Amino acid sequence: MNRWDSWDESRVRVRPNKRGSRPRTKETPDYSDAELARVVQVDRGRYTCFLEARGSASERVVTAMRAKALRRSPVVPGDIVRLVGDTSAAAGTLARLVRVEERRTLLRRSADDTDEAERVIVANADQLLIVVASADPEPRTGFIDRALAAAYDAGIEPILLITKADLAQDPTDPAGLVSHYLQLEFPIVISGHEEQQQLSPAALDRLRELLAGQVTVLIGHSGVGKSTMVNALTGADRATGGVNAVTGRGRHTSSSAVALQVNPDGWVVDTPGVRSFGLAHVHPDDVLAAFEDLVEGSESCEPGCLHESPAGGCALDAWVKQGHAGHNGPARLASLRNLLHSLSGSPEDEREKRLGAT
Numbered sequence: 001m002n003r004w005d006s007w008d009e010s011r012v013r014v015r016p017n018k019r020g021s022r023p024r025t026k027e028t029p030d031y032s033d034a035e036l037a038r039v040v041q042v043d044r045g046r047y048t049c050f051l052e053a054r055g056s057a058s059e060r061v062v063t064a065m066r067a068k069a070l071r072r073s074p075v076v077p078g079d080i081v082r083l084v085g086d087t088s089a090a091a092g093t094l095a096r097l098v099r100v101e102e103r104r105t106l107l108r109r110s111a112d113d114t115d116e117a118e119r120v121i122v123a124n125a126d127q128l129l130i131v132v133a134s135a136d137p138e139p140r141t142g143f144i145d146r147a148l149a150a151a152y153d154a155g156i157e158p159i160l161l162i163t164k165a166d167l168a169q170d171p172t173d174p175a176g177l178v179s180h181y182l183q184l185e186f187p188i189v190i191s192g193h194e195e196q197q198q199l200s201p202a203a204l205d206r207l208r209e210l211l212a213g214q215v216t217v218l219i220g221h222s223g224v225g226k227s228t229m230v231n232a233l234t235g236a237d238r239a240t241g242g243v244n245a246v247t248g249r250g251r252h253t254s255s256s257a258v259a260l261q262v263n264p265d266g267w268v269v270d271t272p273g274v275r276s277f278g279l280a281h282v283h284p285d286d287v288l289a290a291f292e293d294l295v296e297g298s299e300s301c302e303p304g305c306l307h308e309s310p311a312g313g314c315a316l317d318a319w320v321k322q323g324h325a326g327h328n329g330p331a332r333l334a335s336l337r338n339l340l341h342s343l344s345g346s347p348e349d350e351r352e353k354r355l356g357a358t
């Protein structure tokens with residue numbers, strides 16, 4: 001069932017009415033009758049919204065502006081919003097965006113690892129599809145680990161897509177990445193077609209299966225094959241007449257994220273402006289949560305352990321040495337430490353303060 005085209009009230013958690021059961025007044029309408037839409041792109045104060053009249057098959061793309069009362073509330077791709085005014089989608093018309101529904105998930109990042117100011121990237125995503133290439137450009141576990149931490153922080157499921165396997169020495173484990181993440185339970189899809197430079201049919205099938213009915217955010221460095229993948233997913237659908245690429249080619253004109261509809265009943269949110277995740281808003285223990293295979297070993301750490309070294313009371317080194325995290329344990333611990341070190345650029349006392357607060 002397409003979670004975006006059946007927006008009946010039961011599927012959308014509506015913010016509880018702070019005013020209790022008191023009758024609404026004209027001054028504070030709650031707009032629960034206003035039309036529900038999904039924000040698919042944000043560009044200089046204009047919100048491209050995908051709208052479907054409930055109980056009808058009439059989908060349309062409406063451009064809206066935020067109502068004055070929402071001036072200070074960020075509205076991001078993936079948000080479910082209420083629209084009033086002209087929602088006809090006729091050329092030159094503008095609807096008014098009057099309310100943002102409660103978000104199920106929120107993918108965030110900091111500008112960098114030391115700046116705790118958060119930026120929201122996408123709302124209501126179910127999955128994060130992390131795309132790396134086997135080569136050209138070389139994959140970096142640091143990038144993958146970072147993306148994993150951001151996904152777990154947001155409460156969304158990660159998927160790893162490794163493209164260009166045809167360029168790798170060992171196509172079954174391109175760049176040794178698969179063995180690095182083998183202990184973790186998220187899906188890994190490997191793709192690469194020498195001749196056509198595109199997704200292999202098996203990878204495409206697997207992706208369709210994983211993306212069906214889900215809102216999936218795409219992240220990956222330039223040149224790893226994201227467009228190739230999106231085109232393969234939407235292009236094949238276009239041939240069968242089922243696709244609705246909401247904003248199609250226009251996506252390159254903006255650096256904001258954009259949602260593209262892919263059949264069967266899934267959405268892919270491309271994030272052209274986002275190439276890395278600052279994680280200053282994520283606690284070290286939440287970073288550790290992205291290293292599921294090491295979490296058990298941290299049970300013997302000293303309370304408040306930052307997992308930085310045995311001298312600091314970290315039990316992970318001994319645990320990994322005993323072989324509990326398998327053959328790749330030492331490499332995994334090194335990856336964790338790399339990520340934690342890049343986060344500890346903030347002054348030590350700041351970090352202590354944050355730890356003390358939890």
Ligand SMILES: Nc1nc2c(ncn2[C@@H]2O[C@H](COP(=O)(O)OP(=O)(O)OP(=O)(O)O)[C@@H](O)[C@H]2O)c(=O)[nH]1
Nearest residue numbers: 163164191192193197198222223224225226227228
């Ligand atoms: N050899 C090989 N080349 C591929 C594969 N997938 C994509 N490519 C090529 O890699 C290049 C970059 O692919 P894109 O899809 O444009 O990469 P992108 O991630 O969208 O890059 P940006 O738009 O810059 O973010 C293109 O020349 C593709 O043809 C693959 O599996 N194998």
Ligand SMILES: [Zn+2]
Nearest residue numbers: 301305307314
């Ligand atoms: Zn520790």
